[in-house]
Each structure stands twice: as C-alpha cells, then as structure tokens.
Amino acid sequence: MANLRDIKTRIQSVKTTRQVTSAMKMVSAARLKKAQDDISHIRPFTSRLAGIIQDLSAQEDVAVFSPYTQATATGDKVLILALASNRGLCGAFNTNVVKEVQVLLQEKYRDEFRAGKVQLAVMGKQAEKQFRSRGLQADFCYHELLAQADYQQFSRLADQFMHSFEHGEVKQVVLVYNEFVNAAVQNVQVHQFLPFEVPEHSQNLNPDEYLLEPNAACIINLLVPKMLRSMLFQVVLESLASEHGARMTSMHKATDNATDLIRDLELSYNKARQAAITNQIVEISGGAEALNKS
Template sequence: MPNLKDIRIRINSVKTTRQVTSAMKMVSAAKFKKAQDDISYIRPYVDRLAGMIYKLSGSLEEGFELEWSEVREPNKVLIVPVSSNRGLCGGFNANVIKEVEKLCKKDFKMQNMKGNVDIIAIGKQVQKILKSRGYNVVKDYNDLYSDTSFEEVINVAQEMMEGFVSKKYDKVVLVYNEYKNAAVQFIRAEQFLPMALPTEEENTATNATDYIIEPDVPTFIKRVIPDALKTMFYRVILESLASEHGARMTSMHKATDNATDMLSELQLQYNKARQGAITTEILEIVGGAEALQK
C-alpha cells in the first residue's frame, strides 16, 4: 500500500487536472454555443441554395456544359480533411484520419499507389499524423482557425476549384465531421467536385417553373455555382467547428467526472492508510508501555 505522502501527491495532481478539464469544458461550451448558432443559420440557406441549383440544372437543355460538373476519370485526386489544431476532443481527429486512410487504401488505392493522391490538410492534428504515415500532404491551412471568416475560407475553396477547372485534379473529396449534437458527430467523405447535377431521368421530373430567371437559366447557373460552392465549403468548416467544440466539451465533461470519481477513491484510500498508520502507532505505544511495566 502506498504511503500517505504518495497518496497526497496523487490527490493534489488529480485536483489540478480536474480544474484544467473543468475550465476547458467551460471554454468549449462558450465556443460551442456560437458555432451551434452559426450552423443553425447557414444550414437552411445552403440547403435551399443547393436545391434551387439542382432544380434549375434539371431544366437545362441536353449538351449544356458546366466546367464545375465535368465528370472525368479520377486519375488525380485531391482529399481535403478538416480536423482541429488541438487535441483533447475524443475521437474527433482520429475519425477524420481513419476516413482519409480508408479513401487512400480502398476507394483511391490505384491512384495512391501511383502517387496521384494529394492532401490539403486543415488542422494541425490531421496534418501531423498523415505526414508521419507517409501520405502526400502538399499544403496546409492550419491558420484558418485563427480567423474563420467567410473571406478566408473561400480562398481555400477557390484554390480547390481552380485546381479542378485547370484539370490538375479530376476529383476533390472533403472529409469532415458533420454536427448533430454535442455528443454525436458523423464522419463524412463528401465529393466536392465535380458538382453532382441531375441525371437525364431526373431532368424529366424537375423544372424551373417556380423561378423567374434573368437573363436566362444557363447564364444564371454559370454565375451562381462558383459562389454556391464556396458557401457549401464554408458550411463544411462551420460543421467541423461545431463538432470539434461539442466533442471537446463532452470529452472534458467526462474527464472531469472521472477525476471526481478518482478523487473519491483516493480520499477513501488516504483515510484507510491514515487510520492504519494511527492504529499502528497506538499499538506501538501500548506495546512499549507494556514492555516498560514488565
């Protein structure tokens, strides 16, 4: 059994850890509230925008070409994983890394073997791990979290779009955590480019009668899709931020509870050890007194 000094040191250590995890939980809770509000604002807008583009695209005549939706053989692939710059958020970062490795080893196995899979990392955690495992991380945007504004985010989206249009990449895939609630996030591997448009069968079922478009639908589609893609990517960043703060808040809440339980156990262990030491001292005193009397 450890002595009283060792137990006291452990108790103080656990108390300090509990203070840190409790503080981190409160900080994450404050950030989580803002991120949650941002998600609730942007989701309806992006969903309605994507639905409008999808519906208008269904009314286009056959043969209309759109550079953002050009389907090519995926010889060169770009994967953009979105993680965080810090840890202590449960499986948030680990899930992103696992999904990227799954894409490289299964979906794009041949391209990866030829060295035709590039990765643009957003977040220090995923960048560090993927680099250490030998993946081709060509660039990172870890500073994006210091200024998560729409203007900064669309610069990253613009780079991906230019890479696709110039045929540097044939496919762009985003990997991120989609927010559901503070305790639940879903990992997503979402095709960003080429942009999915209605098939010929779906075209017959869609129409643009609900909208009045000037000057015409093709011109409108060509002008609105670049901005729509940037907005969709901004939503992905906000989804990841809300998921990160929710995951960290939940993780730190569990860590604080575990520290409290450990303190109770250590305090009980300390009391038992202290009682045992007192009992031993009493026995020694009694034994000494009896020896003197004899």
C-alpha cells in the first residue's frame, strides 16, 4: 500500500506542475502576440529608413559626413552586447546567445580577447549567470531595461554606444541576439551595430526621386543616429518576441510531457492496485482453506 500512496502522491505533484506550465504557456502566448505586433510596426520603419540612407549614399559619401562609420573608428576595444532574458524556462534561448558569444571570443575576436580589449555587456540575468559559470565576467549589465521595452531608454543606450565610438573608447559594437522567426524558431544573429555600414545602393537609383533640403550631407548626418537608435530598439523587440516564443514552446512541451507522465503513472497505479487486490484475495482464500482443513 505504501507503493500506491507514493504513486498517488507523485500523480498529484505532476498534475500541479502541469497546471503551472499550462498557465505559463498561456501567459507567454499573450505576451508573444503583443511582441509580434511591436515587431510588425517597427520593421517597416527601419527598413524604409535604411532605404532612404541607402539612396542618399549614392549621391554623397556617408563616411565623409557621419561620425559613426568605419572611416572614423579610432578606438582599440570591441564591445559585445549579449541580449537574453531575466527569466529562465525558455529552452535554449539564453544558452544559444552565450554559446555564440563564446564562439566570437574564441575565433573572430580571439586576439582582442587575449589582449584584454573586449568588453562584455549583458542584458539578461540568466545570460550573466551562464557567463559567470563559464569564467566570463560582464563589464556592463542592463538587466533593468528588459522590464519594459521603452524606446526612450534604448535610445539613450544607443546614444551611449555612439558617444563611446565617437570618442575612441571602442572601435566596434556587436549585438548578439535571437531573431524572431516564429513561435518555434529563433535564430541567433551577430549584428555589427557600430561602425555603421551603409547598404549598397541600387544601380537604378533616380536622383530626382528626392527633393533634398538643405542637402544630402545634412540629412545623412541626421538620419544615421536615428537609424542606429531604431536598429537597437528593433533588436531588443526581436529578442523579447523570441523569448516569449521560446518560453511558450517550452511550456507547451512540458505540459504535453506532464500529461504523458500522468498517463503512465495512472497505469502503474492501476497495475499496483490490481496486484494488491489480487494478493489480498489470495491471502483470504489461503486463510479460509486453512480454516476448513482444521
């Protein structure tokens, strides 16, 4: 009977866990819907803004007028910003970012890392824990910014990066994050934030398409910082949507696994119960037969 009680206790425990994972799945699904809406709003904006800069670069050399291009890089340090999450239970979401940063440190930025010229910035408590367990200490942490995706906050962060680049404190800023594809798929991306790289302009550009006032140089100098701020905010929104999608998928799988486990435990419980009943019947029959013989 002790075995039956243990199995029954475990069934109740797994059912409680299933309720929790099911609730977390629904919460993540609701948050994912909002995150998807945010992405659908900012993607066309940044795409069009990039297109304008792309067209203007056909008339003027952006590197001449913007202080955030490769031509103006004077620093000797590389800043890597890893975007992850403050909470766990989202599968390999955080681990994939940490692993990608490790690959960068071991391959692309190996010499800078050995020379102590790589700064690690982390946005997400879970990623910071994993970096620490791997012997990597974060130089900067921005965990509090993930509590609310506010454009003004991330604009100030982008301005901070641009200030560091412009004053020679860093020569490159790299973003490592999960790009949102759908609820089940998130791709780790490595994006060079600074220096700003202008896309190749169209070969069929019509210079008369734009009426420029005062001139292309002033507009480029104005639009590049706006592009960088919007770019950073989009990356954060992509990461947040990926987090909710990964957590929803993980909780869905956990709920299904809990259901399968409950089914197996109930089958084991029924078998044990039948075996206990059979043993009791055998004992009663044996006792009755012994009494008849006496």
